[in-house]
Amino acid sequence: MESFKDILPRHKTDDDRVEMIKKMDRDKILPLLPGLLEWIQDINWPVAPSVLELLLTFPEEVVPHVQDVLSSDDDNWKWYILHFLVIELPVESRVQFKEYLTRVAETPTQNELEEELDEIAKEILETI
Structure with a gap:
């Protein structure tokens, strides 16, 4: 193969x-x-x-791989993942990111603020 x-x-x-x-x-x-x-x-x-x-x-199978990206240091990639993938997943999949999204929405790092990850996290949280 x-x-x-x-x-x-x-x-x-x-x-x-x-x-x-x-x-x-x-x-x-x-x-x-x-x-x-x-x-x-x-x-x-x-x-x-x-x-x-x-x-x-x-939608279900990609969740653990997306979680790997979200635990990385690449905040720019996270922005694309959240804006174009996570937000489009069914709610059953989106809810699996709730802990991460809540943390970013409530206590973002300086880099997360600069990439506006807190804003997209809040937007996604409103949908779950």
Whole structure:
């Protein structure tokens, strides 16, 4: 079998690979979720919207991988994750981020304030 790196997009405009992944069996896509999340580190990348669309078809499965991103130091990536992925997930998935969102909304770090993560956290909390 191909390695995950052979399947994932190779560059910011690699929509062909995303379309190929969309046609795969769901169980074969699951191990790709962490790698796919990396392609929404910047929603301005041409491949990001199609990756986002794919990730949203795995609302429960993507939760632990999103939690990994939210526990990282990349506040810019967190902004994209919250604004374009978490807020679009079904409420059953969004509620799993309640502890993190509450902390960011109530006691954001200086970096979280600068990235306006507290604002999006409040917005998402209003929906759960």
